[in-house]
Amino acid sequence: MSEKVIMLGNEAFARGAYEAGCKVSAAYPGTPSTEISENIVKYDEIYSEWSPNEKVAMEVAIGASISGVRALASMKHVGLNVAADPLFTVSYIGVTGGLVAIVADDPGLYSSQNEQDTRAVARAAKVPVLEPSDSSEAKEFVKFAFDLSEKYDTPVIVRSTTRLSHSQGMVELNDRIELEDKPYVRDFAKNVMMPGNAKGRHLVVESREAALVKDGCNFPINKVEYNDTKIGFITSGIPYQYVKEAFPNASVLKLGIVNPLPKKLIEEFASKVDTLYIVEELDPIIEEQVKSWGIKAIGKEVLTVQGEYSANLLRKAIGGEKLSIALPAQAPNRPPILCPGCPHRSVYSVLSKLKIHGAGDIGCYTLGAVAPLSVVDTTVCMGASISTLHGMEKAKGKDYIKNWVAVIGDSTFLHTGINSLMNMIYNKGTGTVMILDNSTTGMTGHQDHAATGKTLKGEPTYAIDIAALCKSVGVNHVYEVNAFDTARLEKVVKEATAIDDVAVIITKSPCVLLDKTPVSKQYRINPEVCMKCGMCMKPGCPAITKKENGTIVINDTMCNGCGLCETACKFGAISPVQLR
Known part of the structure; x- marks a missing residue:
């Protein structure tokens, strides 16, 4: 008898990869996807790593797939932007061993800088997307995705959301299938995407899309529930749970594949219900396509394109009910803050005293934007602090940025900041870059990276010397300062911002949460x-x-x-x- 256990969605994704016979997993930590890799590492049958960024993770998985094994790349939705370059091209190439990407969106902006919808990116890349609605499906959909990938010669995205990734549900455990590695066959026309080959592969992609539209109507991951046909819902993923809670007697078409859409299945369902609603969080990806086929449906006219949905939201928007549920007393706001003893606070205190503006980045240190520190003026995406500061200088001149610094963390610097620093050097910038080295990827729960000296499995490895790396790309002024030595840090900041050359200040003090010893x-x-x-x-x-x-x-x-x-x-x- 199979064992049943309660699992987080992310834990179930990892289990699905294990049971599917996956052999290689690569990722960059990003909430809400981080725990996928932290659970995959428990399975010794899968090689797993933290890569420097999502592009590299995707390329590692692509290489493994081409060599003939099943491979996985995991990331959050904005990480898919970084990985888009290889994703769009491997859509043309296809796979040898199954290739799956698990991408976790963040409706409600719990830990992200935007609410973008992965399905829109996947449509542009012409990559199939599966969307589970609970932990059990999270495991099974990953297994189905690997099979689908190999059958249709395509990478496959499994889309999650914060709610699914971080919710628990019952999962039935099964044995791992052990697959023989597929033989590598040299195929210049398929694997080398130069223009002449890509033209031919584009035709293959379009043919594949047409096959998926037709075959998808019979995929077991789609479910049709006919009940009261006066009202019907087309939905997928977590919103399915809200629909079932709010309208238990309605007819529902629950889509397991959300790109490309199974057209005939949708047309058949729509023809059997009197009023059709389409319930999907974020963008009207399903709705716009369904309406383009001439099917009358109600969607974003009554539902928002922002944030998470809930059963109460659906009752109010669709059922016209007034909420009679007793709501709890309004809790006071608890904005995120830097922890007591955080070295970033010490750095920002110095910058605030000197009235320095910060071009910010993505990480714990983004909190330097809020009062009372109020140092960080801009935040765009990972690695952008250095590039935006350089852009300011080229727009306004070097004197304009004398009271500015670019602020970036150690993990983020290795993610994409190093590229921006190279650009600053190459294009004769003079900006000051501060790398706040707290010896971890703090914002996602203290994962290791290329400069910590440990792999995802906790094994010792070579640790990148960030100071030496900066010098190697041409930075002549590199300072290393204890983050809590405020007197020296103040002196160094004054000196670095005054010179007409690129300077890098590395403030070194580990994240206070890394030290588990009692306070002395x-x-x-x-x-x-x-x-x-x-x-x-x-x-x-x-x-x-x-x-x-x-x-x-x-x-x-x-x-x-x-x-x-x-x-x-x-x-x-x-x-x-x-x-x-």
Whole structure:
């Protein structure tokens, strides 16, 4: 009898890859997809790695597929942008061993800079997309995706969302299928995408699309539920759960393949219901195609293109119900903040004091944009801080950026920042780049990267020397500074921004959450000496608060002894207390 266990969606995706006989997995950590690789690493039968970025991860998986084994690449939706270059071309090439990409979208913007819809990218790339609705389907759809990939000679995307990736459900475990490696056959016309070959392969892609449209009508991952035919829903993924909760008696066509759409199946369903609704989060990808076929349907006229859906939202928008559910009291907002003892806070305190503007990047350090630090002025995407600063200089001149720095983390620098730094050097920039090296990929839960000295499996490996790397591409002014040595850091920032040349400042202090040893030292405020000036509160440490009477105190349950507050106090009112 098969074992049944409760799994996160991401855990189930990993299990699906294992059971499907996948042999190679590559990814760059990005919420909400990170836990896929963190679970795949538990299966020794699969080689798994953190790649420097999603483009590299996709290319590693492509190479494995071409060599004849099943391969997986995992990423979040904005990571697909980075991987788009190889994805669009491997759509023409096709596969040898099955090639699957799991891409996790983020409706509701829980941890992302936009809400883009992976299905739109996949349509442009002419790549099939499967969309599971729970953990059980997450596992099974990955297995089906590998079979589909090999049958139709195509990469396949399995689309997730934050809700699916981070929700739990019952999953039935099955044995792994052991597949013989497919033999590699040299095929110049298929695998070398020069223009002459690509023209021929484009015809193959269009033929494949037509076959999937026809055959998709019979795929077992699509489900038709005929109940009350006065109202029918076409939906997929997590929205299916909301539809079933809000309208349990309605007829439903649950699509497992959402690109390309199974046209005849949809036409048949639409013909049997009186009123047809299309329920899909984010863009009207299904809706626009269905309406283009002359089918009357209701979708974004009543539903939003923003954020996550819910059963209550559907009841209100479609059922016209007034919500009678007792809503909980409004909870106070809890905006994200840098942790007590975070080295980024120390760096931003110096930059704030010097009135330096920050061209920002994607990571924990993006929080330097909010009060009271308010240093980061721009944030676009990973690696963009250096490039945008360079663009400012070329637009306004080198004097314009004397009070600007580009701020980027160690993992993000290796992701795409290094390319931007090379561009700054090559095109004779003079900007100052600050690499906030906290020895981890902090924003997604402390994953290792190429400069930490450990692989995804935790095995020791060569650690990239970031300072030496910067020097190797032509940076003549490289400084390494302890993030909490604020006096030296202030001096270095002044010096670096004054010179007419590219400078890199690497602030080195590990993420406070990496150190699991008990706190040995904390700080206390002497109320008899404290002048209540508030200078210690300027960095915004959540451990320091002001009472109604103006007294400033340090919360001993939060203080981890970084000492930044002591540095800020000019009256000697803050001193350390040894705990052990």
